[in-house]
Amino acid sequence: MKEMLNIALPKGRLGEKVYAMFEQAGFPCPSIKENNRKLIFENQEAGVRYFWVKPSDVAIYVERGAADIGVAGKDILLEYRPQVYELLDLDIGKCRMAVAAPAGFRDDPNRTLRVATKFSRIARDYYAGQGRDIDIIHLNGSIEIAPILGLSDVIVDIVETGTTLKENNLEVTETVVPISARLIANKASFKFKNEPIEKILQQMAVLTER
Amino acid sequence: MNGYGCTLKKEEQAVFALRGLYEQYGYAPYKMSKFEEYDLYVRNKEFLISDGVITFTDTDGKLMALKPDVTLSIIKNSRDEAGCVQRVYYNENVYRVSEDAHCFKEILQTGVECMGDIDDCTLYEVLRLAAESLRRIHPKAVLDISHLGVLEDLLAPLALSAEGQAAVYRCVGEKNAHELQAVCDTYGIPDPTADTLRRLVGLYGPPAAVLPRLADLLGETPAVAQLRRLTDAFAGSAWAEMLRIDFSVVAAGRYYNGIVFKGFVAGSPDSVLSGGQYDKLMRRMGRRGKAVGFAVYLDRLGRDQEAAGYDVDALLLYKDGCDLAALMAAADTLRQEGTLILQKEIPQKLTYRRLYAFEDGEVRPL
Numbered sequence: 001m002k003e004m005l006n007i008a009l010p011k012g013r014l015g016e017k018v019y020a021m022f023e024q025a026g027f028p029c030p031s032i033k034e035n036n037r038k039l040i041f042e043n044q045e046a047g048v049r050y051f052w053v054k055p056s057d058v059a060i061y062v063e064r065g066a067a068d069i070g071v072a073g074k075d076i077l078l079e080y081r082p083q084v085y086e087l088l089d090l091d092i093g094k095c096r097m098a099v100a101a102p103a104g105f106r107d108d109p110n111r112t113l114r115v116a117t118k119f120s121r122i123a124r125d126y127y128a129g130q131g132r133d134i135d136i137i138h139l140n141g142s143i144e145i146a147p148i149l150g151l152s153d154v155i156v157d158i159v160e161t162g163t164t165l166k167e168n169n170l171e172v173t174e175t176v177v178p179i180s181a182r183l184i185a186n187k188a189s190f191k192f193k194n195e196p197i198e199k200i201l202q203q204m205a206v207l208t209e210r
Numbered sequence: 211m212n213g214y215g216c217t218l219k220k221e222e223q224a225v226f227a228l229r230g231l232y233e234q235y236g237y238a239p240y241k242m243s244k245f246e247e248y249d250l251y252v253r254n255k256e257f258l259i260s261d262g263v264i265t266f267t268d269t270d271g272k273l274m275a276l277k278p279d280v281t282l283s284i285i286k287n288s289r290d291e292a293g294c295v296q297r298v299y300y301n302e303n304v305y306r307v308s309e310d311a312h313c314f315k316e317i318l319q320t321g322v323e324c325m326g327d328i329d330d331c332t333l334y335e336v337l338r339l340a341a342e343s344l345r346r347i348h349p350k351a352v353l354d355i356s357h358l359g360v361l362e363d364l365l366a367p368l369a370l371s372a373e374g375q376a377a378v379y380r381c382v383g384e385k386n387a388h389e390l391q392a393v394c395d396t397y398g399i400p401d402p403t404a405d406t407l408r409r410l411v412g413l414y415g416p417p418a419a420v421l422p423r424l425a426d427l428l429g430e431t432p433a434v435a436q437l438r439r440l441t442d443a444f445a446g447s448a449w450a451e452m453l454r455i456d457f458s459v460v461a462a463g464r465y466y467n468g469i470v471f472k473g474f475v476a477g478s479p480d481s482v483l484s485g486g487q488y489d490k491l492m493r494r495m496g497r498r499g500k501a502v503g504f505a506v507y508l509d510r511l512g513r514d515q516e517a518a519g520y521d522v523d524a525l526l527l528y529k530d531g532c533d534l535a536a537l538m539a540a541a542d543t544l545r546q547e548g549t550l551i552l553q554k555e556i557p558q559k560l561t562y563r564r565l566y567a568f569e570d571g572e573v574r575p576l
Contacts, residue, residue: 065479083309083480085458089388187481188474190385191352191454194414 002047005196008062008070010055014093014181018071019050021090025203047196059084059184068189069197074179075158079119085185087201091208093181095160097122099174102147105154107173116146117156126156126176144168221318221508225301227346228320228506232299235339237322240298242283248273250282257282257465257491260307264314276305281323281503285491288325290498295326308509309480315509321485323503325492330436333469333487334443336502340473340483341449343506347482348475353452355417355441355471356459358486359433360424362467364406370397378407383460387411410457417441420455433468440469465491471504475511482510520561523548527556527576528568540573 007022009015019032029043029050042049053061056076061067063082075097077086097119107113109132116137117123127134137152144164146152158179159165159172183204185197233239248265251258257279264276277283280302288296299322308315322339324332337355344351361382365375374397381390387408394404409427413420421438428434437455444450459472466486473483485504492501524544528537537552544550544566551560565576 063479084384086384086386086389185385186479188476188479190414191354191474192350192476 002044003193004042004044004047004049005069005193005200006067007048007050008053008058008067009050010058010071010073010181011052012055014055014073015052015071017092018090018181021092021204021207022048022050022200024207025200027200062184062186065186065188067186068193069183069185069200071181072184074177074182075119075122077182077184078122078125078177081121082184083187085187085190086182087185087197088183088204088208090181090183090204093179095158095179097156097176097179098159098172099126099154099156099176100144100159100165100170101154101173103169103171105147105173107153113154114152115154115156116143116152118143119156122176123156144170220511224347224506224508224511225318225320228343229299229301231339231342231346232322235297235335237297237299240280240284240300240323242277242280242287242300242302244276244303245274246277246283248275250286251275251278254282254465254491254494257488258306260309262307262314264305277302278304278306280304280319280321280505281488281491282495284323285325285495285497285501288497288499291326293327295324295328295332297324298322318508319505320508321503321505323501325497325501326499328487328489328500328502330439333502334440336485336504337440337469337471338444338447338449340471340485340504341444341452343504344452344473344475344483345449347506347511348477350476351452352454352474353449353471353483354454354456354459354474354481355437355469356455356457357433357437357469358460358467359436360410360428360431360457361460363428363431363433364403364410368399368403370399374399379460382407382411383458385411385414385458414456414458415454416451417444417453417455424455436469465494469502473504473506478510480510482507520563522551522560522562524550524564524566525556525560525562526550526552526566526568526573528552528554530554532568533571536571537568540568544573 009018027046027048029041029048032041032050040049040051055073058070058072059076059080059082062070062084071090073093113132113134114137115123115134116139118139120136120138123136137146139146143155143157146155147170148168156176162172165171190197248263251263263278266274268274280300284298301320303316304319305314305316307313324336341353344353365378377393381393390408390411391404406427413423424434441453444453459470465488467489468487470486472481475482483504483506487502489500492499526541526544541550541552567574567576
């Protein structure tokens with residue numbers, strides 16, 4: 001029986017775009033398009049098994065070898081630093097990690113800056129690079145309301161169009177790092193399933209260059 | 211495995227197999243205490259895999275540590291002897307923060323260290339031992355080999371900052387060619403070097419396929435020549451198929467030099483063996499000799515071992531007042547087929563493959 005390549009896809013719109021790329025690259029799995037609640041799909045002929053997982057969990061599946069390869073956002077890779085190979089920038093799911101503050105916010109460098117974020121490590125590293133003393137307030141959602149309610153001075157979060165910020169009277173003050181989707185591989189899988197992984201890498205590289 | 215295979219856990223089987231291998235090559239067992247002065251680790255922090263060290267104050271007020279590493283203690287107790295190589299192996303528990311669990315763990319580690327007049331012959335022997343260690347652990351294994359001299363030669367003329375160098379090493383370690391370009395732009399690495407670095411990241415495969423491409427890229431530098439000499443020596447051997455050249459093997463810290471390598475076995479998601487040449491650490495610890503060695507991380511094995519699915523092979527039920535000698539004789543006979551437990555009633559949570567009853571001096575299957 002053909003050895004299957006396990007691919008973790010992030011659930012949602014990004015995952016659908018990513019699957020389309022895999023399909024174009026020659027690794028289709030038609031059953032994935034069926035309208036049902038299944039999470040695992042395979043195409044024995046193409047030697048691939050796809051599964052949908054929460055976007056922030058893709059890196060864990062790949063790091064632990066449950067998936068051989070997967071697609072994860074750079075934000076997740078920076079925050080959790082999984083021990084994986086980061087093979088390709090897919091140039092999709094583009095956005096940026098940014099610092100945002102209430103319009104007209106004046107940063108007083110003599111005071112500890114209170115930063116609300118879901119991405120504590122990224123925020124800590126960013127301000128450490130500037131030698132800035134900060135107080136991290138880790139939140140799991142609705143980060144935008146933290147400065148409005150006086151919980152924090154600024155937020156560090158993913159900004160795509162900026163609409164949510166605008167509607168909450170916030171504005172981007174600094175860009176921390178640009179974000180996009182990355183093709184990642186488990187280190188051992190890269191050795192033992194090198195041929196199909198290299199093939200996918202090459203095909204995906206061609207697609208991203210178009 | 212000499213009749214013990216079914217009883218020993220995966221890591222115990224590995225220790226058993228590897229100890230025989232290392233002794234066959236003349237490596238002496240190295241036994242050490244569980245504690246070391248904390249100061250040793252503070253001075254050589256960059257050599258350690260994880261930052262965390264468990265410390266305690268001894269009765270004389272000295273700050274001690276539960277060993278997070280074995281190599282530093284072996285070097286500390288080594289002696290310089292011109293023209294000779296000291297060969298040791300160890301099976302030790304170390305205490306450090308697990309990369310998976312993010313908390314302190316007791317980790318069983320085995321490995322070899324060679325110190326002294328290290329030449330290509332010793333390097334080849336250690337690489338061979340590493341390859342054979344992997345093969346004894348799992349029939350499907352890969353040994354990735356790299357040479358730090360290749361990257362050092364490329365970066366030396368650039369006089370990069372420590373930060374810049376770390377960024378380059380990180381990208382190479384992640385096989386992250388796209389970000390490597392950005393790092394090169396940030397730190398002003400000239401385009402020809404940046405291009406060579408990116409190509410280097412893409413090189414992976416058996417030595418016969420990679421070395422010609424490497425020579426085209428860099429020329430026959432001393433590092434490339436040494437890689438070729440060492441991998442050529444494997445030609446036609448049982449280990450040749452296991453070898454891969456991979457420059458993403460970039461040992462952390464500034465204590466390694468020359469050949470570095472990592473081993474992978476099917477079923478374990480990360481490397482189970484890691485090693486290399488560490489002459490710089492020897493210098494730092496006041497030794498004149500060179501050194502090379504590797505560690506096998508036994509805690510990373512065993513996940514692919516099939517779980518038995520039951521607690522005992524057989525459960526034999528008996529009643530009060532039965533003939534004890536006959537009961538024990540019957541139990542001993544059944545034990546020849548596997549594990550057996552005696553009970554008067556079936557325990558609620560016990561799982562078993564076969565159930566027997568001892569009645570009227572006879573064993574009856576139920």
